[in-house]
C-alpha cells in the first residue's frame with residue numbers, strides 16, 4: 205500500500221493533478237447546490253433523492269480527511285503514510301475510521317447513480333450493464349477488504365512501541381498547534397458549507413415570492429386545468445399537481461419522454477433552447493412546432509397541451525422501438541391476410557403441427573409484404589395486418605400492396621408444393637386491400653405497446669378480407685386502392701357492397 209501511495213501522490217500532488225482535482229470538486233459541489241436550487245418540488249424518485257443527499261453530504265464527510273492529508277503536508281511538510289493513517293483510523297480515532305468507510309460508500313453510490321442516470325439512456329447500456337454492475341460491487345468491496353486487512357496488520361505492528369512512536373511523531377501528525385490549526389480550518393469549512401446550503405434555501409424562498417408577484421397562468425391538460433406561477437416548467441407543474449407525466453431523465457432534457465403537443469396559439473411560447481431542439485431532432489419531432497419538451501418549456505401565458513407518451517414510458521421509449529411514433533393522421537394502404545381452415549386443422553392435428561404450419565404461413569406472407577416494401581404490422585392468430593406507405597407516397601403504397609398480394613399467392617403456392625406430401629389440403633387464404641386516411645400511433649399498456657394503425661380504412665380492409673369467403677376468391681381490393689395505384693380494372697370483376705358502419 206505504501207508503494208501504491210507513491211503513484212497516488214505522484215498523480216494528485218502534481219500540478220496538473222491538483223488543477224484537475226480541486227476545480228472538479230468545486231464545480232461538482234457547486235452543481236449539487238445549483239440542482240438543489242433548481243428543483244421545484246421534492247417528490248423525487250428514490251435514486252434522485254439518494255443521489256442529491258449523498259452528493260451534498262460528501263464535502264462534510266470528506267473534509268477532515270482531505271484537510272489533514274493535503275493541507276498538513278503542504279503547510280508544514282508533514283509526512284503521511286498508510287501505516288500512520290490506518291493506525292489513526294483504527295486505534296486513535298475509530299470514529300474517523302467509521303466516517304472514512306461511510307464516505308467511501310456514500311461517494312461510490314453517488315458516483316454509480318450518476319453514471320447509471322447518464323448511461324441508461326444510451327442504446328448500448330443494456331449490453332454493458334452487467335459488466336458495470338460487477339465493477340460497481342467488486343471495487344468498493346475489495347477496497348474495504350484492503351482497509352480491514354491492513355488494519356489488522358497495523359494492529360499487530362502497534363504492539364511495538366518504537367513503531368507507534370514513529371507514527372505519532374510530530375513529523376507525521378504535526379505539533380498540537382498545527383493540529384489545532386487544521387481543526388479550525390475544518391470547522392470553518394463546515395460552517396461555510398452549512399451556510400451555503402442555507403443560502404440555497406433562502407434563494408428558493410425569494411424565488412417563490414418573486415414568482416407569486418409575476419402572476420399565474422393556466423395550463424389545460426386533456427382532463428384538467430391547473431393554475432401555476434409563471435416560470436414553472438410544464439413538467440414541474442404536472443408534478444406539483446400530481447398529474448402523471450413521463451420523465452425518464454427526471455427533467456434534465458435528455459430523454460424526450462416528457463414531450464407534449466401544444467394546442468392553439470403558440471405565438472407566445474418561449475423559443476426552444478438549443479438543448480430542446482437537439483433532443484427533439486433526435487426523436488424526429490423537431491419539424492412539428494407544436495411538439496415541445498415539458499421539462500424545458502416554461503410558458504408565460506395560458507396554454508392547452510396533451511402529453512404524447514404514456515406516463516409509464518420507460519427507457520425503451522428513448523432508445524428503442526418507439527422513438528418516432530408520434531400519433532398522427534396519414535394516408536396508408538392496408539392489407540389483411542388471413543389463413544383459411546386453421547380452426548379445423550387445430551382440431552385434427554397436434555398443437556405443435558398446427559403452430560408450425562401457421563408460422564410457416566405467416567412467414568411466407570411477411571416475406572412477401574417486406575419484399576414489396578411494406579411493413580408486417582400486427583399478427584392476430586393466423587392473420588396479419590400489413591401497412592404500406594409509411595415511407596412512400598400514396599400511389600407507391602397502393603402499388604406495393606397490390607404487388608404484395610400477388611407475391612403472397614406465389615409464396616403460399618410454393619409452401620403448398622413443399623407440404624404436398626404431408627398435407628392433404630393445401631393452405632388457403634383471403635386478402636383484403638384498401639387505402640385511405642388512418643391514425644397511427646403507439647397503442648398498448650406498459651411493456652406491451654405497439655405501433656399500429658386505427659380507423660375506418662383498417663376496418664374496411666378487414667371487411668374486404670372477410671368478403672373473400674362469401675365471394676369465394678383470394679383477393680378483394682377496393683376501387684380506391686386500385687385507382688390510387690394508377691391501374692385500370694382491366695376486366696377484373698367488380699361489385700358495389702355496403703359495409704356496416706362505414707360512411708363512404
Ligand code: FES
Nearest residue numbers: 455459460462499
Ligand atoms: S424529462 Fe427527460 S427530456 Fe424532459
